[in-house]
Amino acid sequence: MSTGPKDALARAQQRGRHGRQQEDGVLVIRTIAMPADTNPAGDIFGGWLMSQMDLAAGNMAGRVSQGRGATVAVEAMQFLRPVKVGDEVTLYATLRHIGRTSMRIHVDVWARPRFELAAEKVTDADFVFVALDDDGKPREIPQT
Numbered sequence: 001m002s003t004g005p006k007d008a009l010a011r012a013q014q015r016g017r018h019g020r021q022q023e024d025g026v027l028v029i030r031t032i033a034m035p036a037d038t039n040p041a042g043d044i045f046g047g048w049l050m051s052q053m054d055l056a057a058g059n060m061a062g063r064v065s066q067g068r069g070a071t072v073a074v075e076a077m078q079f080l081r082p083v084k085v086g087d088e089v090t091l092y093a094t095l096r097h098i099g100r101t102s103m104r105i106h107v108d109v110w111a112r113p114r115f116e117l118a119a120e121k122v123t124d125a126d127f128v129f130v131a132l133d134d135d136g137k138p139r140e141i142p143q144t
């Protein structure tokens with residue numbers, strides 16, 4: 001059975017249902033927003049969410065490129081609604097494109113209030129990762 005980038009792309013297109021809206025991509029991270037992650041207004045700090053998204057995209061990039069990599073760009077990020085302390089935060093990654101050395105990975109973030117059943121989408125963005133060699137230079141993404 002092949003495990004190349006095309007298979008990774010196919011796997012990444014798996015769909016799951018959670019709450020009343022459709023969520024796309026592979027579930028990569030599920031965590032709970034904690035008081036330490038808040039901004040001065042008491043809502044969850046956008047920087048914390050961005051770091052979770054970078055971790056989620058990096059997880060998929062490592063799987064696809066079978067080695068180390070780095071974020072080279074973050075595009076089209078939007079924050080749709082705030083995340084509150086205690087929310088269950090779930091990150092889904094979808095592989096959108098594989099280049100010679102780079103991968104474009106879309107990350108969707110959903111939040112479910114602690115005592116409710118349905119999750120709502122709170123943010124999404126495209127992350128571009130570059131596969132790196134031991135010297136920190138771009139390396140070709142392996143075909144197998």
Ligand SMILES: CC(C)(COP(=O)(O)OP(=O)(O)OC[C@H]1O[C@@H](n2cnc3c(N)ncnc32)[C@H](O)[C@@H]1OP(=O)(O)O)[C@@H](O)C(=O)NCCC(=O)NCCS
Pocket residue numbers: 070071072073098099100101102103128130136137138
């Ligand atoms: C990642 C890095 C090694 C790439 O070096 P580079 O000289 O830009 O490499 P290249 O020009 O050969 O580009 C490599 C790939 O990235 C893509 N790329 C580079 N900059 C990009 C950008 N701003 N947006 C989208 N793709 C980009 C190129 O198109 C190329 O893709 P391909 O091989 O699939 O066609 C270098 O930019 C770097 O070290 N950046 C810092 C990364 C980092 O530290 N990230 C963490 C931030 S805290």
